[in-house]
Amino acid sequence: MHCAMTLEGEELWLLADKAVYWPSRKCLLIADAHFGKASAYRSLGQPVPQGTTTENLLKLDRLLGAFECEQIIFLGDFLHGPGSHASGTLSALRGWRERHPDLAMTLIRGNHDKRAGDPPDDLRIEVVTEPLLVGPFALQHEPDPHVSHHVLAGHVHPVYRLRGKGRQSLRLACFQIGARVSLLPAFGAFTGGYQVDQHEDRQIYVIGDQEVWPVR
Structure with missing residues (x-):
């Protein structure tokens, strides 16, 4: 499921799989995949879940099957860190890339990418520095304002707390x-979150049960 909205005159679809589809550009925008994060933690001796890279790639396959897509733009933090270059992680990424040979892929280098290093050349991902200006948007990792373009960014991992009766609450990933x-x-399956709040100058869209809806 998705929630369609118009921003700066462009139709964007906010997707329950924590991505944005830009129909007129046939493009997916994905922030903070953090491929290999669990692998990096395991290399430090931390007992963390297995299979997060596979889960993320299956989610990408689901999106590519659902939407007409010619390009993916990653808004930073494609790889989590140096430990993300583990053979299992890179093998999974290479196998996925081989299944999508004609898909254009661009990475806007984020803070974790600077530490992890660029993806291997055989993944054929164009790596650029921010901002990447496309139409009315400045595509960035850091959410710093741009002088002339509306910024679409990642980095923060926004979540919103929906409050019920008494002490009941839900902490949900969101678009702001x-x-x-x-x-x-x-986008990544093994990532934390920073709580954001609703204000007059911003609208929160929360994600839950494979749906996206605005907070009123």
Whole structure:
């Protein structure tokens, strides 16, 4: 499921799989995949879940099967760190890339990418520095305002706490659409979150049960 909205005159679809589809560009925007994060933690002796890279790639396959897509733009933090270059992680990424040989892929280098190093050349991912100006948007990792373009960024891993009766609450990943800067949720399966709040100049869209809906 998705929630369609218009931003800066462009139709964008906010997806329950924590990505944005831009129909007129046939493009997926994905922030903070953090491929290999679990592998990096295991290399440090931490007992963390297995299979997060596979889960993320299956989610990408699901999106590519659901939407007409010619390009993926990653808004930073494709790889988590130096430990993400583990053979199992890179083998899974290479196998996935071989199944999508004609898909254009661009990475806007984020803070974790600077530490991890660029993806291997055989993944055929164009790596650029921020901002990447496309149409009315400045595509970035860091959510810093741009002088002339509306910023779509990652980095923050936004989540929103829905409150019920008494002490009941749910902490859900969300999109935060602002007047000049908007945030995408972290795509990766093994990522934390930073709580954001609703304000007059921004709209929160939460994700739950494979749906996206605005917070009123």
